């Protein structure tokens with residue numbers, strides 16, 4: 001792939017100033033060599049498993065190298081099978097960025113075939129791993145369709161739970177944590193600096209810009225969500241724990257840990273009871289999952305229906321797409337949770 005780098009005017013000015021002086025020829029040659037070096041070093045793709053990691057990578061790789069995403073819009077991060085073209089994309093990647101085998105099991109095999117310096121498994125990094133929290137332990141009502149799917153804060157149910165539990169597994173939706181997003185951005189930056197040292201200055205600037213943008217968005221979101229932090233609600237799938245903990249939101253629970261698996265009748269009854277008891281404001285579906293269960297539990301109650309998009313499906317990759325994604329999520333919470341006037 002060819003890249004056309006626009007040489008900044010300031011750089012051209014600098015060269016012409018240098019040329020007017022004597023004894024600066026080596027510097028000029030070094031300057032030109034740098035431009036040539038930039039072009040040859042940039043023939044690399046960053047490939048990410050899912051779109052939000054693409055948002056983060058795009059911020060860091062802006063003006064340096066293209067970023068591509070494996071998971072198509074509308075597909076679930078929990079259930080996907082690689083197409084032959086995806087496999088080729090990963091094989092050719094200069095850097096593959098993914099969460100880890102507990103999240104994108106569909107990528108594990110292709111990732112293991114890459115050289116270690118091209119395979120960035122984020123949750124394998126100690127700095128990120130130390131931020132992981134366990135999945136909230138499930139309760140089980142022995143309804144077959146409920147297996148592996150449900151959460152509850154009800155202690156009686158917990159005591160009755162069977163031998164199976166999610167203890168020892170982590171919530172892997174790390175892209176919904178601003179802290180872990182920054183750690184991921186830093187890790188991507190470091191890997192790209194290693195493989196493209198000539199681009200270090202640009203990569204450094206991109207990381208600084210990402211950090212500043214993220215701090216601004218973080219403050220704005222904190223302010224926005226402050227007004228609804230005591231509102232109770234249910235989310236469709238267990239994706240939002242890091243975001244909710246970071247901004248102090250008050251979820252009642254989730255319907256399922258895997259959007260492909262629907263909760264059973266007994267669980268739905270329990271959710272409905274909790275919605276009423278806690279005077280809940282909202283149940284949230286997702287753009288690609290608008291299950292009938294959402295309508296079923298909210299029917300005949302005052303509970304509103306909202307939408308949360310954990311993957312930013314309608315956002316395209318750009319330098320500020322990650323921040324857009326967080327702000328969109330915040331406004332999705334807000335639009336359903338804020339009191340009606």
Ligand SMILES: [Zn+2]
Pocket residue numbers: 077078173237238239
């Ligand atoms: Zn998920």
